[in-house]
Amino acid sequence: MNFKSYNFKNKRALVRVDFNVPIDSNGFVTDSTRIKMVIPTIQKIINDGGSVVLMSHFGRPKDAPSSDFSLKQIIGSLESLLERKIIFCSDCIGDSSFKITKNLENGSIVLLENLRFYKQEKQGDKDFALKLSNHGDVYVNDAFGSAHRAHASTSVIANYFPNDKTFGFLIENEILSVDKVLNSNSHPLTAIVGGAKVSSKITIISKLLDKVDHLIIGGGMAYTFIKAQNGSIGKSLVEDQYLDLALEILQEAKEKGVQIHLPSDSLCCKEFSNDLPIEIRPINKIPEDEMGLDIGPDSISAFKDVIVNSSLILWNGPMGVFEMSNFQNGTASIAHSIVKATENNAFSLIGGGDSVAAINLFKLANKVSHVSTGGGAMLEYLEGKQLPGIEAINN
Numbered sequence: 001m002n003f004k005s006y007n008f009k010n011k012r013a014l015v016r017v018d019f020n021v022p023i024d025s026n027g028f029v030t031d032s033t034r035i036k037m038v039i040p041t042i043q044k045i046i047n048d049g050g051s052v053v054l055m056s057h058f059g060r061p062k063d064a065p066s067s068d069f070s071l072k073q074i075i076g077s078l079e080s081l082l083e084r085k086i087i088f089c090s091d092c093i094g095d096s097s098f099k100i101t102k103n104l105e106n107g108s109i110v111l112l113e114n115l116r117f118y119k120q121e122k123q124g125d126k127d128f129a130l131k132l133s134n135h136g137d138v139y140v141n142d143a144f145g146s147a148h149r150a151h152a153s154t155s156v157i158a159n160y161f162p163n164d165k166t167f168g169f170l171i172e173n174e175i176l177s178v179d180k181v182l183n184s185n186s187h188p189l190t191a192i193v194g195g196a197k198v199s200s201k202i203t204i205i206s207k208l209l210d211k212v213d214h215l216i217i218g219g220g221m222a223y224t225f226i227k228a229q230n231g232s233i234g235k236s237l238v239e240d241q242y243l244d245l246a247l248e249i250l251q252e253a254k255e256k257g258v259q260i261h262l263p264s265d266s267l268c269c270k271e272f273s274n275d276l277p278i279e280i281r282p283i284n285k286i287p288e289d290e291m292g293l294d295i296g297p298d299s300i301s302a303f304k305d306v307i308v309n310s311s312l313i314l315w316n317g318p319m320g321v322f323e324m325s326n327f328q329n330g331t332a333s334i335a336h337s338i339v340k341a342t343e344n345n346a347f348s349l350i351g352g353g354d355s356v357a358a359i360n361l362f363k364l365a366n367k368v369s370h371v372s373t374g375g376g377a378m379l380e381y382l383e384g385k386q387l388p389g390i391e392a393i394n395n
């Protein structure tokens, strides 16, 4: 079944979305990207003459209702983006919610309360999935951010719609974009990996070595590679248990003809602070009492040369502690280089929580080819894993 060509007239579409968006202490949505990105899916169903029942998880509640984790908090944001009223059901499988969805008028949009108020959601419970399935005639999965989870609403539920299940526009687009990077023959292909830890990116780095021409490594994880090569990194972030593995990665890259680009200089500071003097140091000559918190100007310039000459670019993880203004420049410069490459017709895919946060912070999200809404899901898909949410629709 193809979402675009399916006619939703007189159908109730039960749409799994990922409304797990950040909110501030007053309950206001601070980044509505994930909501914005499912609007076209909702509009298509409504324009066809159908109705929509939206379901999502939100945060990590302890298997019981709590106002802090209520999806009620996102209604304002959803209504203003859709320019329509939303009907809210305060219990996703309560009798009252079925009363509402049973005779839903075409054009109506319902939002069910947080699925994770029931522990059965994460357990992938069949009875819970069956109950949820009664809210719709057609199942649409548009929650890429949750596609790597085998939960009741993301995969098990698809069994109850053997002939009426499909992806929405968001997932279709995500898959197309990642497939483009995985299957394209365009070169050079450059992956930029950053962030805090080598340990959390090991699998993806190993996988990427089979694909890429250039691998740029920045952020906190770079210091483990520098120390492994006997550099002095002072008090910088390091994972001593990964030193050998870092050397193995460098060796494997050499054997596979992948050019690894590590930073040559660092912005260093005596403490993890935005208020102390900064020194630019060669990354392998950092004094004992300093730590590297961003890449330096020489690294920025070298990385830029690689990026602007690439045809395909994948970026996951910041180059420094971009949350602090003093250490933002490295990540911002990389983002600008990616934009420049994109303007020169490169295809650029940004994925993974913090690089998405960074590209949004610099207001450059609409200047790259694709910003993924699913950090973990995108990485697992890139690693070649089967995602339960994708499998459930395809099978």
Ligand code: AMP
Binding pocket: 194, 195, 196, 197, 200, 218, 219, 220, 221, 237, 292, 293, 294, 316, 317, 318, 319, 320, 321, 322, 323, 354
């Ligand atoms: P990750 O979730 O692994 O992608 O890591 C993202 C985090 O890495 C961000 O919060 C950054 O502040 C942090 N980070 C990046 N570079 C450094 C660094 N040089 N030292 C410490 N933390 C860093």
